Amino acid sequence: MISVVILGAGNVATHLFKAFNKTDEVSVIQWYNRNLDTIKPFKNLVEITNDLNALKEADVYILAVSDDVIGELSSKLPFENRLVVHTSGGVGVYELDKKHKRGVLYPLQTFSKNAEIDFANVPICIETIDKKSYPLLKQLARSLGSPTKRVNSDQRRVLHAAAVFVNNFTNQLYRIGHEITESEGAEFDLLKPLILETAKKVQDMSPYMAQTGPAKRNDKKTIKKHVKLLKKQEHKDIYNLLTDSIKQTHGRKKL
Ligand SMILES: NC(=O)c1ccc[n+]([C@@H]2O[C@H](COP(=O)([O-])OP(=O)(O)OC[C@H]3O[C@@H](n4cnc5c(N)ncnc54)[C@H](OP(=O)(O)O)[C@@H]3O)[C@@H](O)[C@H]2O)c1
Numbered sequence: 001m002i003s004v005v006i007l008g009a010g011n012v013a014t015h016l017f018k019a020f021n022k023t024d025e026v027s028v029i030q031w032y033n034r035n036l037d038t039i040k041p042f043k044n045l046v047e048i049t050n051d052l053n054a055l056k057e058a059d060v061y062i063l064a065v066s067d068d069v070i071g072e073l074s075s076k077l078p079f080e081n082r083l084v085v086h087t088s089g090g091v092g093v094y095e096l097d098k099k100h101k102r103g104v105l106y107p108l109q110t111f112s113k114n115a116e117i118d119f120a121n122v123p124i125c126i127e128t129i130d131k132k133s134y135p136l137l138k139q140l141a142r143s144l145g146s147p148t149k150r151v152n153s154d155q156r157r158v159l160h161a162a163a164v165f166v167n168n169f170t171n172q173l174y175r176i177g178h179e180i181t182e183s184e185g186a187e188f189d190l191l192k193p194l195i196l197e198t199a200k201k202v203q204d205m206s207p208y209m210a211q212t213g214p215a216k217r218n219d220k221k222t223i224k225k226h227v228k229l230l231k232k233q234e235h236k237d238i239y240n241l242l243t244d245s246i247k248q249t250h251g252r253k254k255l
Helices: 011-022 067-076 133-142 153-183 188-204 220-229 233-249
Strands: 002-007 026-032 060-063 083-086 101-107 124-128 148-150
Touching: 002 011, 002 133, 011 026, 060 067, 060 133, 067 083, 083 133, 101 133, 101 153, 124 133, 124 153, 133 148, 153 188, 153 233, 220 233
Parallel strands: 002 026, 002 060, 060 083, 083 101, 124 148
Antiparallel strands: 101 124
């Protein structure tokens, strides 16, 4: 049985707690958050604390807190030479205080507290400084049913930047699609099968091969009509930027 202390109570920490709580291989022995109110609803399931000095001895401490506070929080932990990991895509393993054995468990997925998540669909990228810690983190990730991959800090940073493109930026484009359809009373819901098909296609095809549309075809008249109908300058700018990017990729001249 692997004993775990979770620190933080946001999107990732909450999903990790719920998922570990269902396994027989892992015991979450304590849950820390600076604001105790957030974890009070779980106090019948796990010991909760907002006092770093009250942290129990565990095999792994998982810091699922905001990126900017990972280093500082790891320094404040009142012990050393235990395995401390963070869950961030964008923070190096060496940003954890060197008094600890250090590692990373980066779940490459989007987590929102109130959206269900199946850890079978969450690849977990693992990094450790000492070789001995790696099998433990792998076992921890596997207990969730997650696929695992050894990834170093440079690879993780690139994966994280790519995740921003394929998830956050794509979602912002959905948001713009939502805004412009609503402005004319058209139904955003009609676009949902297209959204699904776009994501499905790149499971079997390269994004290069999957591209279609006016920019790839270089349908100049259609492109001009679209730019004209967009009301916000911000939307026109994004349309032009992405159109130019597609043209460059597919060997067309810029607008
Ligand atoms: N969300 C995702 O989709 C996702 C995916 C993969 C990896 N990650 C990584 O997972 C980590 C957590 O992300 P999240 O989305 O779960 O964040 P979140 O929902 O914003 O939660 C952040 C947590 O950090 C705590 N915190 C903030 N400042 C603190 C401080 N100064 N001292 C102690 N605790 C502090 C917050 O405590 P309070 O509750 O008291 O405010 C909260 O529990 C990040 O490193 C992120 O990069 C996130």
